[in-house]
Amino acid sequence: MKRIGFVGAGPVGTTFGVRLAEQGYPVVGVADLQEESAARFTRLVPGARRFGGAQELVDAVEVVFLTTADDAIASLCAALRWRPGQIALHCSGASTVQALEAARAQGALVGSIHPCQSFADVEQAIANLPGSTFAIEAEEPVRGLLLEMARALHGDTVVLSSEDKVLYHAAAAIACNYFTTIVKIAADLWTRFGKTPADAVKAYLPLLRGTLANIEAVGYPRCLTGPIARGDVATVRRHLAALESQAPEIAVLYRELGRHTVPIGREKGTLAPEKAEEILRLLSGGGEDAARRVQP
Numbered sequence: 001m002k003r004i005g006f007v008g009a010g011p012v013g014t015t016f017g018v019r020l021a022e023q024g025y026p027v028v029g030v031a032d033l034q035e036e037s038a039a040r041f042t043r044l045v046p047g048a049r050r051f052g053g054a055q056e057l058v059d060a061v062e063v064v065f066l067t068t069a070d071d072a073i074a075s076l077c078a079a080l081r082w083r084p085g086q087i088a089l090h091c092s093g094a095s096t097v098q099a100l101e102a103a104r105a106q107g108a109l110v111g112s113i114h115p116c117q118s119f120a121d122v123e124q125a126i127a128n129l130p131g132s133t134f135a136i137e138a139e140e141p142v143r144g145l146l147l148e149m150a151r152a153l154h155g156d157t158v159v160l161s162s163e164d165k166v167l168y169h170a171a172a173a174i175a176c177n178y179f180t181t182i183v184k185i186a187a188d189l190w191t192r193f194g195k196t197p198a199d200a201v202k203a204y205l206p207l208l209r210g211t212l213a214n215i216e217a218v219g220y221p222r223c224l225t226g227p228i229a230r231g232d233v234a235t236v237r238r239h240l241a242a243l244e245s246q247a248p249e250i251a252v253l254y255r256e257l258g259r260h261t262v263p264i265g266r267e268k269g270t271l272a273p274e275k276a277e278e279i280l281r282l283l284s285g286g287g288e289d290a291a292r293r294v295q296p
C-alpha cells in the first residue's frame, strides 16, 4: 500500500491521518510549522513521525496531503519538488485541483477530497469525519483511490468537476455557516426582551435537533412547519410588525427568507395559493404589484 504523509496538522490533516491509519492505511508522517500541532498528530497516529520539513516528507512518501489553509496550498505545492507518479492531494472545498498544478507539471497525479463537514476542533473533527459525504475531484487512478478512502471512512461520495466545485462550496457555506449565523441572529433578538443569547441557544438546541430530525425523517417539503407552511397570514403580519418596530435590520432578512419559504409551503400542499399570494404581498412590503405568483 502507498505510504501517506500530511503537510499541515490542523483539524483536517490530523483527522484524516487518525481515521485513515485506523482503517489500515500506512500513515507514516507529518510536517507542520507548529511543533505542537505536529506533536499532536504523532501522538494520535500510531507509528507516524514528525518530518523536519515539507520537502523531507514529500521525498519519503507516495501520497501527500497538503492540508494547510486554502491560501497556502498552491504556493506550498509550487515550492516543493515532486516525483513522476507521486500523488498530491488537498482537502479544500473552494479550491480546485488547479492549486496542485505545479505538482502535475512535474509528473505527479493530483486530486482533492473535501469532507462536507464542519471541523471546529480536532477532537470533534475526529468524531464527525466518519459517515460524512466526501466531494472528490480527480481523474483515474486517483479518483479510484479517493473513492476507496471515502468508503473506508464510511462516507458517501459526490464526484465533481472543477467547474462545479466553487458552487458546491458556496452551497455548503449557505447550509452550514449561514445556518450558524441565522441561529445567532435569532438568539440575539432575545436581548430585546431581557434574556441572554445563551438562554436562547439553550432553548433552540432541542428545537434545532427536532428540525434536523424532521428533515431526516420526512424530508422536504413535509419537514417545513410554522406560519408560512400553515398559511397563517395574521401571524406573519404580526411578526413583521414586531420586527419593523424593534429590529428593522432583521426584518429585511425575515422578508427575504420568507420569500424562499413560500414555495416550500406550496409544494407541501398546506399553503393555499391565495394565502401564498397574500403572504408574498406582505413580505414584499404590502404592494399589490410586488406580489409574485407561486406555482403549486
Ligand SMILES: NC(=O)c1ccc[n+]([C@@H]2O[C@H](COP(=O)([O-])OP(=O)(O)OC[C@H]3O[C@@H](n4cnc5c(N)ncnc54)[C@H](OP(=O)(O)O)[C@@H]3O)[C@@H](O)[C@H]2O)c1
Pocket (backbone or CB within 6 Å): 007, 008, 009, 010, 011, 012, 013, 031, 032, 033, 034, 037, 054, 067, 068, 069, 070, 072, 076, 090, 091, 092, 093, 094, 114, 115, 116, 117, 118, 119, 120
Ligand atoms: N476546518 C474545516 O471545517 C474544514 C472542512 C473541510 C475542509 N477543510 C479544508 O481542509 C484544509 C485544512 O483545514 P484546517 O482547518 O485543518 O486548516 P488549519 O487549521 O489552518 O491548519 C493548517 C495547518 O497547516 C500548517 N501549515 C501552513 N503552512 C504550512 C507549511 N508550509 N508547511 C507545514 N505546515 C503548514 C498551519 O500552521 P500555521 O498555523 O503556522 O499556519 C496549521 O497548523 C483546508 O484546505 C480547508 O479548506 C476544512
